[in-house]
Amino acid sequence: MTPTVREAAPQPGTVPADPAPPAARGRTRPRPRVWRGLVLGLGGAYFLIPLIASFVFTVHTPGQGVSFEAYTELLAADGFTESLLLSLGLAAATIALALLLAVPALVAVRLGAPRLRPVVEVVCMLPLVVPPIALVTGISTVLRWGPDHLSRTPLYQTFLAVQNESFPLVLVLAYTVMALPFVYRSLDAGLRAVDVPTLVEAARNCGAGWPYVMFRVVLPNLRSSLAGAAFLTLALVLGEFTIASLLGFRPFAVWIVSISGAHARMSVAVSLLSLVVTWLLLLLLSRAGTAPTGTSGAPGPARRSPTPRTSPKES
Numbered sequence: 488m489t490p491t492v493r494e495a496a497p498q499p500g501t502v503p504a505d506p507a508p509p510a511a512r513g514r515t516r517p518r519p520r521v522w523r524g525l526v527l528g529l530g531g532a533y534f535l536i537p538l539i540a541s542f543v544f545t546v547h548t549p550g551q552g553v554s555f556e557a558y559t560e561l562l563a564a565d566g567f568t569e570s571l572l573l574s575l576g577l578a579a580a581t582i583a584l585a586l587l588l589a590v591p592a593l594v595a596v597r598l599g600a601p602r603l604r605p606v607v608e609v610v611c612m613l614p615l616v617v618p619p620i621a622l623v624t625g626i627s628t629v630l631r632w633g634p635d636h637l638s639r640t641p642l643y644q645t646f647l648a649v650q651n652e653s654f655p656l657v658l659v660l661a662y663t664v665m666a667l668p669f670v671y672r673s674l675d676a677g678l679r680a681v682d683v684p685t686l687v688e689a690a691r692n693c694g695a696g697w698p699y700v701m702f703r704v705v706l707p708n709l710r711s712s713l714a715g716a717a718f719l720t721l722a723l724v725l726g727e728f729t730i731a732s733l734l735g736f737r738p739f740a741v742w743i744v745s746i747s748g749a750h751a752r753m754s755v756a757v758s759l760l761s762l763v764v765t766w767l768l769l770l771l772l773s774r775a776g777t778a779p780t781g782t783s784g785a786p787g788p789a790r791r792s793p794t795p796r797t798s799p800k801e802s
Contacts (some may be wrong), residue, residue: 538759545756557756562754566742571764574739576654578724581662582717585670588663588715593674594705599685611671614664621728626661628735655736662724669719677712718772725765 497660545557561567596603649656683705690700728740739761747754
């Protein structure tokens with residue numbers, strides 16, 4: 488029998504030695520797997536290769552070399568500026584109308600009638616079930632029926648006003664219906680993450696009115712959700728083609744398709760430019776939804792005023 492060496496007990500007041508050196512502990516960390524980089528590389532190639540090929544198609548002409556005429560001719564193209572500004576204006580109006588309808592409704596359901604939440608969810612999700620072609624067929628039927636039966640009423644001017652080619656409000660209404668599912672999902676996720684009843688009750692107990700509660704308490708806590716809803720609505724409006732084309736209007740997406748037959752290189756250049764503009768706008772919206780450091784709506788910790796110390800003689 489060989490005597491075993493007993494481990495020396497640590498003396499009081501001493502720090503026990505680390506059984507493994509830092510180098511050995513660092514080696515036990517799991518290394519990043521190779522397949523993650525492979526998946527990211529394949530995903531990046533899937534998106535970048537078509538864009539690079541499209542850009543080469545617009546700038547390279549066989550037998551002539553590299554030329555940027557397709558991009559320089561965009562500003563002088565007939566209808567480019569008008570269609571782009573029209574799409575941006577429709578996107579802004581759609582975002583404003585969708586948020587104006589969805590935010591008060593969801594907050595009211597959250598505060599006063601939680602049992603109505605499934606009903607509101609079903610109503611907001613219906614545009615996903617109805618195809619756009621069916622929606623535009625119903626809209627066009629109503630627009631044809633209105634002037635014939637309401638020609639002697641004040642509503643006749645309303646039917647004409649919503650079809651104004653300079654700014655068709657009927658497209659704003661149709662886009663708002665199509666964007667409701669995305670707006671609802673984004674806002675519902677934000678309301679689930681925030682204890683809205685407690686915030687509203689605390690603000691009301693402090694004497695705040697409902698406008699102050701909505702604009703200074705509820706909306707700042709939904710900043711990221713509002714930005715996400717605007718993000719999805721902007722992407723939907725800038726890329727929508729079916730409804731605008733069948734109703735006879737010419738926003739940016741319809742204009743791109745209309746020039747694709749006569750100017751192939753210019754249409755591809757416009758498509759790339761629209762992607763860049765969309766990415767920039769979405770980046771601005773994502774930055775707007777991120778609260779800057781130190782400017783959040785929550786009050787910071789209260790600072791205590793320094794109390795003067797009294798000497799033993801003064802006490």
